[in-house]
Amino acid sequence: MSKTILDMSVSVDGFIAGPNETIDNGLGDGGQRLHDWVLPRDADGDFLESGPTGVDAEMKAAYQSVGASVCGRGTVDPAGGWGGDAYAGPPVFIYARRQPGPGESRWPKFTYVDDIAEAIGRAQRAAGDADVIVQGAGTGQAAIDAGLIDEVQLHVVPLLLRDGRRLFDLSPGAPLDLELIDVRQGDALHVRYRVLR
């Protein structure tokens, strides 16, 4: 059974990016640290070809079975569209108010959709029996507010970033109960919740 999973790396104080985000500083000041569990770096700051180990490697490997992904421009644009590919193959649905303009990259696997329910619905159809992964703060919040998230997978990095972009800045409303379904400790603490409805 395909699930739609909000999947984010986040600091203990709830940030997914540091302050001063720009197109060239997409994770904000200090934000790259949030991804060290999946993209470890050496002392010079260069990515290690060997990648993560242990639990972190297992968590990274899970991305290989993603059937489609949904994210926002704040995720895809600073990443340069990952060269037109995310998770080595599956289609990417980008929740955005506008299509790419003249001079902006258009990648064949990317589809721009201005409605969150349509973006996730199209991703679910494309994914078939595989899971859909949802990423980004704005996109994640829109998907939660619309009741479209089945599970929340957090990679909690042992860091107080103090400032930046918060993962959870939801619209006021009735609290949502979660059920903790998995905890694994690596360089990050990987915590997975089911959204109860």
Next chain:
Amino acid sequence: MSKTILDMSVSVDGFIAGPNETIDNGLGDGGQRLHDWVLPRDADGDFLESGPTGVDAEMKAAYQSVGASVCGRGTVDPAGGWGGDAYAGPPVFIYARRQPGPGESRWPKFTYVDDIAEAIGRAQRAAGDADVIVQGAGTGQAAIDAGLIDEVQLHVVPLLLRDGRRLFDLSPGAPLDLELIDVRQGDALHVRYRVLR
């Protein structure tokens, strides 16, 4: 060796109280749910005399060895000063800009201190070899900003509260690295970090 520990129950989205906090609604709308792991309720909402079980009971029992506590008025006033006692005995240092005024309760074990470093220093001297527990969002933030917290103990409740008072709303500054030192799963996920300096 005595440690100074920020200890808070918090929702997955980082709130320690729901919206609409008042003196009679000290945890805000829906906020009591954050304390169900330590003060479980029956179907009518009455506290169970039996208290928590398992891991949650172990975590609650740890409060019995607290040597002193530090909190703010936002914690102590809506709780009615816990009848003048917190954690069954040890002194309470209240970080507040002003002493209680005429008509406000004064409890013999409570000392009002308007400087965070002095509040924690006095608590540490009172605690001797026992740990000092720090509670409250404003008090916790002031203590972290002042570099006075050794460990952060979070009781993460499986809930998206969506709105309310955030635990972490720190002053901008250099990120603080943490080290995960304990994870235990009960009704809440109990996660303890050491602050690296």
